[in-house]
């Protein structure tokens with residue numbers, strides 16, 4: 001076809017298949033996508049800047065509202081950053097409760113994703129099933145934190161809510177029911193031919209491309225990259241919890257579906273382990289209001305992948321700089337590659353397959369031209385990191401990508 | 402004339418019995434969006450009372466809007482509101498949709514939904530529970546019914562007023578007529 005046969009279709013920011021505002025300009029040749037331009041930023045509220053004018057305690061609530069789905073992952077990362085700068089160790093029990101909530105969050109997020117993905121391919125029955133089961137997780141979270149979405153379990157120096165014996169029983173019961181349901185999902189994922197043929201070969205991001213674009217979370221794991229912060233750089237209770245990294249080699253939407261469904265089973269196992277080994281002790285320790293000057297980076301495995309928080313303190317009770325790199329931000333880079341070459345009908349499911357979270361992503365970066373700036377490509381940045389550590393006497397060149 | 406009235410009645414009846422909603426996120430944290438969708442799924446199931454989620458603003462009666470309005474979504478929100486056909490209603494879901502809430506101080510936020518378009522029902526809560534959303538829709542429907550009743554009542558009242566006024570006028574003229582007589 002000639003280039004004049006091309007037409008450009010704008011999708012969004014309000015669109016039936018998007019729950020959040022994002023814009024995609026899809027150029028088509030016939031039914032094939034030849035170019036995709038991704039526009040995000042509709043959800044940019046300026047949270048990082050606002051954080052610089054509020055105290056750490058106030059910021060905790062703002063940071064939780066970076067994203068309503070993975071609020072605990074953001075809250076945990078922020079708290080861990082503050083605790084690290086203040087040099088406090090939180091009680092074991094608090095670490096375990098944080099892990100339980102994090103895994104519950106992963107469960108509810110994956111169930112939510114599964115529902116939305118099935119809705120995108122017209123499998124509405126499954127959408128209703130998964131969202132019905134998701135309520136079980138939300139009930140636990142509401143019991144635990146008092147709220148269904150932004151639970152506010154974290155506090156600086158520990159957790160605010162305890163899991164008592166009754167609660168343990170309720171969670172166990174709900175987990176048993178959920179495990180049955182998950183088995184059903186696994187069966188569907190492996191045997192339902194319509195689902196398999198609809199998802200296989202759609203939105204492919206190969207192993208090499210996933211590394212090149214820096215994909216994280218289930219998107220990377222579906223391409224065979226065993227990357228999981230809970231295992232690679234364990235934090236909190238994950239130092240003691242056995243976590244199995246789920247990977248798949250399909251590298252397409254089907255692979256991502258399988259990874260997420262199997263991860264749900266893994267999450268159930270982790271919660272059971274935590275409940276069995278819940279240590280006794282206090283819930284939190286006191287952390288001074290003024291945080292000593294310094295800077296730190298924290299990595300946490302959110303349901304969508306690696307979540308990075310940077311925090312710089314100047315010694316007062318207000319942070320100097322807060323930076324949030326949410327997992328979706330890393331996954332957007334491969335999106336153009338995934339869309340191009342596919343069909344228009346596959347666009348919604350391909351976008352949905354990375355489980356995009358716009359409110360997580362929309363942070364502003366100001367690039368000032370004229371001023372002296374350092375621009376790095378991937379390799380250059382890696383080299384910079386290696387040199388930085390070398391100066392401090394650590395050799396990381398032995399690590400492989 | 403009767404046809405127009407009939408159509409108007411049909412639309413009113415339809416909106417009351419089966420309002421279609423459209424959902425727009427103007428800069429929320431996602432929490433309230435999820436709860437909005439949640440209220441359409443089996444546990445809460447708004448669909449059983451005839452409420453259906455629509456994709457296009459042109460088909461919808463109620464705009465369910467979440468989140469504080471960011472500078473970038475502002476114009477889009479107005480556009481969507483204008484695309485909706487009359488009669489149209491807006492529900493603001495969540496504290497940040499009502500007032501700006503936790504995002505009020507952010508430099509990229511203009512404030513609540515009502516800083517841009519008129520809002521009929523406010524549902525505070527961070528995040529809003531699905532029960533609250535259902536109650537909000539219920540309140541809106543009640544408001545619709547009452548508005549109709551009010552309209553009728555108002556019409557009746559106007560009629561009565563007219564009548565009394567004409568009667569009064571009659572009296573007045575009669576009085577006026579009487580007055581000169583007295584003078585004479």
Ligand code: SF4
Pocket residue numbers: 065068149150429430431432433434467468469494495496497498502503526527528529
């Ligand atoms: S009201 Fe709260 S939970 Fe709802 S969108 Fe706003 S910040 Fe999120």
